[in-house]
Amino acid sequence: MFNSEPLTERCGALLPTASHLCIGVSPFNSYFSTERLTALAKWALTRFEQCHFFIPDTVAAYTLEALGYTPARARHKAARQGQYVHNKVTTALRSLDVPEPQRLIFGMERLDDQPRYRELLAEATALFEQNSAFHAACIDATHWVLDRKLPPGAEPSEEQLRLAVRYFLAELPLFADSGGICGGGPSLFVYHTRVAFLEKFYSGELPWAPAPGQGFLVVTESEARQTDTSMLGVGG
DSSP: OEEEEESSHHHHHHGGGOOEEEEEOOTTOTTOOHHHHHHHHHHHHHHSSEEEEEOOOTTHHHHHHHTTOOHHHHHHHHHHHHHHHHHHHHHHHHHTTOSSGGGGEEOHHHHTTOHHHHHHHHHHHHHHHHOHHHHHHHHHHHHHHHHTTSOTTOOOOHHHHHHHHHHHHHHHHHHHHHHHHHTOSSEEEEESSOOHHHHHHHTTOSSSOOOTTEEEEEEEETTOOOSOOOOSSSOO
């Protein structure tokens, strides 16, 4: 049902030893129906020892703010949509008789309690603030995201990019070491879209690099019936 392709040659070399998948689920992306989430979970659980789902729920408020929502309204909308997506993933896992499905789901509240996540977020944030090349790469990735949310022909302002990049920075630790964060060993992050920033990241072309044993897998349906590939963030 699914085709999988390592994002880079390095990711491909990691595939035979990977024991864990981290599946990114974007909160405002209609691609992630309950049916598709169920199929993804079944595919992952039958091929790898462990899998977790990552939902960047509350941080979606940063992108909503960049699109013009007030901070309070953005937080409310992100929280409501995040809970909706958590429920869909939980339903998908329960349909596969997964016990305690919540243990396989990481939202931002749970991540904030993970020392490895906090460590990597601090690293990424410091590098973003201090390294011009990394700063530019993160802003370019955020620009790519906002381009798909703004009216045709509109360019994101510096202020919009400043607001929205916080979402991207919050995701970066999962791209860098999802196995270390989730406790899953050698790991591949899973998403259905290729992202230029991540191709450079996993190819060693940026000032920051993934942990040893961390890769990225592009997973798409064989019949390619993707109805909507828009996203608020890059991964999840």
